[in-house]
Amino acid sequence: MSEAKFKSSFFLGCIMPNRYPGIEKATIMTSKNLGLELVELKGAGCCPAPGAFGSMDILTWEALAARNVCLSEQMGLDCSVVCNGCYKSLFDVNRRLKENPAEKEQVNKLLKLANMEYKGSIEVRHVAEQLYNDIGLKKIRDSVVQPLNGIRVGVHYGCHLLRPGRDRSFNKQEFTTERPTFLDEMVEVLGAKSIDYKDKMMCCGAGGGVRGYKKDFALDMTNEKCKNMQEVGVDCVVDVCPFCHLQFDVGQVEIAEKWGHKYNIPVLHYGQLLGLAQGMSPDEVGLEAHQIKVDTLLDKIV
Amino acid sequence: MALESQVLNLNKGLVNFTHEVEKGGGENVSVCYQCGTCTGGCPMGRRNALRTRRIMRMVALGLKDELLKSDEIWYCSTCYTCTDRCPRHVKPTDVIIALRNMATRQLMAPKNFLQNATFIYQTGHAVPINDATKKLRVKLGLTENPPTTHSYPEFLPGIQKILEGTGLMAIKAQMDAKEVKK
Numbered sequence: 001m002s003e004a005k006f007k008s009s010f011f012l013g014c015i016m017p018n019r020y021p022g023i024e025k026a027t028i029m030t031s032k033n034l035g036l037e038l039v040e041l042k043g044a045g046c047c048p049a050p051g052a053f054g055s056m057d058i059l060t061w062e063a064l065a066a067r068n069v070c071l072s073e074q075m076g077l078d079c080s081v082v083c084n085g086c087y088k089s090l091f092d093v094n095r096r097l098k099e100n101p102a103e104k105e106q107v108n109k110l111l112k113l114a115n116m117e118y119k120g121s122i123e124v125r126h127v128a129e130q131l132y133n134d135i136g137l138k139k140i141r142d143s144v145v146q147p148l149n150g151i152r153v154g155v156h157y158g159c160h161l162l163r164p165g166r167d168r169s170f171n172k173q174e175f176t177t178e179r180p181t182f183l184d185e186m187v188e189v190l191g192a193k194s195i196d197y198k199d200k201m202m203c204c205g206a207g208g209g210v211r212g213y214k215k216d217f218a219l220d221m222t223n224e225k226c227k228n229m230q231e232v233g234v235d236c237v238v239d240v241c242p243f244c245h246l247q248f249d250v251g252q253v254e255i256a257e258k259w260g261h262k263y264n265i266p267v268l269h270y271g272q273l274l275g276l277a278q279g280m281s282p283d284e285v286g287l288e289a290h291q292i293k294v295d296t297l298l299d300k301i302v
Numbered sequence: 303m304a305l306e307s308q309v310l311n312l313n314k315g316l317v318n319f320t321h322e323v324e325k326g327g328g329e330n331v332s333v334c335y336q337c338g339t340c341t342g343g344c345p346m347g348r349r350n351a352l353r354t355r356r357i358m359r360m361v362a363l364g365l366k367d368e369l370l371k372s373d374e375i376w377y378c379s380t381c382y383t384c385t386d387r388c389p390r391h392v393k394p395t396d397v398i399i400a401l402r403n404m405a406t407r408q409l410m411a412p413k414n415f416l417q418n419a420t421f422i423y424q425t426g427h428a429v430p431i432n433d434a435t436k437k438l439r440v441k442l443g444l445t446e447n448p449p450t451t452h453s454y455p456e457f458l459p460g461i462q463k464i465l466e467g468t469g470l471m472a473i474k475a476q477m478d479a480k481e482v483k484k
Contacts, residue, residue: 014429017448021435025442040449043457045426051380052418052428055402056411058327060468064422064461113467114460163382164393177386202345203381210346210379212414217377220349286442289435 004037006134008078008125011068013086014046015242022286023242026275027082027127033143033278034135036127038080044068047081047089050160051208054089062103063110065093066118070111078123080130082271084241085207088160091124092167126161128240128270129170132182137189145279147191151300153273154234154265155183155194156225156248158241159203177201186270187238190277198228204239206247219258222251226263236266236297238273245269253291266294276301319364326400330392334358340384340394352377354384354394361397370405376412409477416474423465426451426458 016023031038046053047065054061069090072079081087097104098120108118131140157180162168165177174182178201184194205211205221226248229237239245249267256262267290268276275285287294320332340354341347347354352374360369369375375398384394405411418428427450436446447453451461465471 012448012450014427017439017444017450018427018429018431018435018452021439021442021444021448024448025444042449043451043454044449045451045457045461046418046422046428048422049418049428051378051399052415053422055376055399056406056415056419056473057403057468057470058399060465060470063464063468067460067464110464110467113463114457116460159379159381159383164385164395166386166391199345201383203379203383205346205379208378208380209412209415209418210377212417213376213412214350217346217350218379221345221379224345284442286438289438 004032005035006130007037007039008080009041009072009075010038011041011044011047011072011079011081011086011090013081013083013242015246016082020242020245020269020286020289022289023082023245023269023271026269026280026285027271029280030271030274030278031127031131034131034139036130036135039075039077041071041075041079044071047083047086049085050088050092052212055209059106059110061089062093062096063107065089066097066107066111067114067116069094069122069124070116070118073119073121078125080125080127082127082240082269083243084126084158084160085243087124087126094120094122094124095167126240128161128183128186129175132174132186137185140186140274141189144190144277146277146301148273148277148301149191151192151235151297152195152233153187153192154197154229154237155187155200156204156237156239156244157183157201158239158244159207161240183238183240183270187273190273192273195232195234197232197234199225204244204247206243206251211247215254216258218247219251219255222247223255223259223261226252226255226265227261229265230263234265235300236268236294238268238270240270242269249291264292266290266292266297268294319366320361322404323361323397323400326403328361328393328397328400330390331358331361331397333390334362334392335390337389339387339389343383343387345381345383346377346379350377357398357401358392358394361401369401370408370410375401375405406473409473409480411477413477416477419465419470419474423462423471426461
């Protein structure tokens with residue numbers, strides 16, 4: 001199964017490689033096991049953050065995002081991300097520049113300063129949807145060597161992979177914005193159980209620069225999500241975005257300090273959950289970087 | 303504000319300002335029929351003063367100054383729930399981002415936003431690496447620095463030229479100067 005049928009460049013972004021490198025390791029290894037080779041993308045930078053950065057100047061946001069896309073174009077490969085924020089920047093800008101020649105020309109004027117030119121020759125993908133749409137549930141299920149023993153998972157889709165639906169092109173029932181199911185299905189084929197909870201599609205609170213500007217507002221949203229998950233009883237929350245990941249992981253510590261609510265819900269990126277199911281050790285998927293300890297969860301699996 | 307001055311403001315500002323917002327990415331805002339789907343579904347507005355429908359109305363009324371100096375436009379977490387649900391295909395999230403862009407040009411963006419630009423200018427990353435993560439990367443069998451601008455700083459001048467080319471770094475410098483004066 002190790003022969004790569006699919007290949008794309010791996011855009012890392014900021015928070016994964018610089019805070020939670022276990023997600024990076026797990027994503028590379030698990031994708032390889034499933035026939036998706038993720039190739040090093042040299043010289044990429046911040047996507048840049050759609051809310052925190054795009055809020056200052058859309059054109060600068062577009063040009064820097066296009067620079068990242070160009071690097072992948074130069075390799076002749078589609079570009080894969082594992083962060084919803086990165087997806088918003090790279091996917092949206094790629095689509096906008098392909099559809100709008102005037103915008104493309106404007107961005108290319110800026111890219112010329114970096115000796116680059118955006119062509120519009122590749123697609124931007126999120127690894128989670130690539131695994132679902134290209135590899136398929138059956139192969140994911142077949143790759144499991146350590147079934148997850150029915151652990152109860154609170155799935156957190158995050159925002160920018162799916163919303164706004166009119167600017168996305170999945171065209172599948174499993175990817176609808178109000179009640180998507182693809183990630184729940186991907187969790188369940190690993191032997192875990194996805195548990196419904198109130199306001200499941202709600203934002204983690206961190207985006208749009210709010211975590212940096214008004215942290216209490218961001219944490220209040222995270223608190224509400226954690227409370228809703230705690231009410232139905234989950235063993236962990238599973239995300240597909242390192243920024244949501246950080247907001248749940250670091251955020252729970254901050255919530256405990258500020259307001260005294262202690263949830264202690266372990267936080268895993270889907271790549272890490274898949275890694276555990278494929279037999280990677282907790283150390284190999286980098287769980288030691290997590291603020292919320294995952295021991296109780298691991299006891300249930302192993 | 304006196305009613306009189308608001309009327310004046312409307313007459314002068316209406317068309318230009320609304321078009322400016324639409325050109326800045328907030329398309330269709332002029333066809334908003336104030337149904338309130340945006341505010342009703344806004345998870346951030348449940349806990350603070352962000353009222354999306356009100357912002358859409360203020361844009362249509364041309365209340366530029368009030369909007370650009372308001373704190374609320376910076377509360378949106380850009381979850382795009384309103385944009386996803388809007389029956390008139392207005393993009394309230396992008397309207398808010400267009401307003402933030404205008405406020406930035408008037409040197410009214412909160413400091414933390416500009417801080418992002420500085421980090422990217424200096425390192426390529428909004429969240430640069432730290433020593434603890436470097437250690438963990440090595441332990442995991444990854445390269446100590448990721449194969450980004452952290453390993454290939456020769457890509458930084460290109461990023462810096464883009465940031466200078468759009469005028470964003472000049473805005474940052476003006477804001478810093480304003481800060482010092484205070």
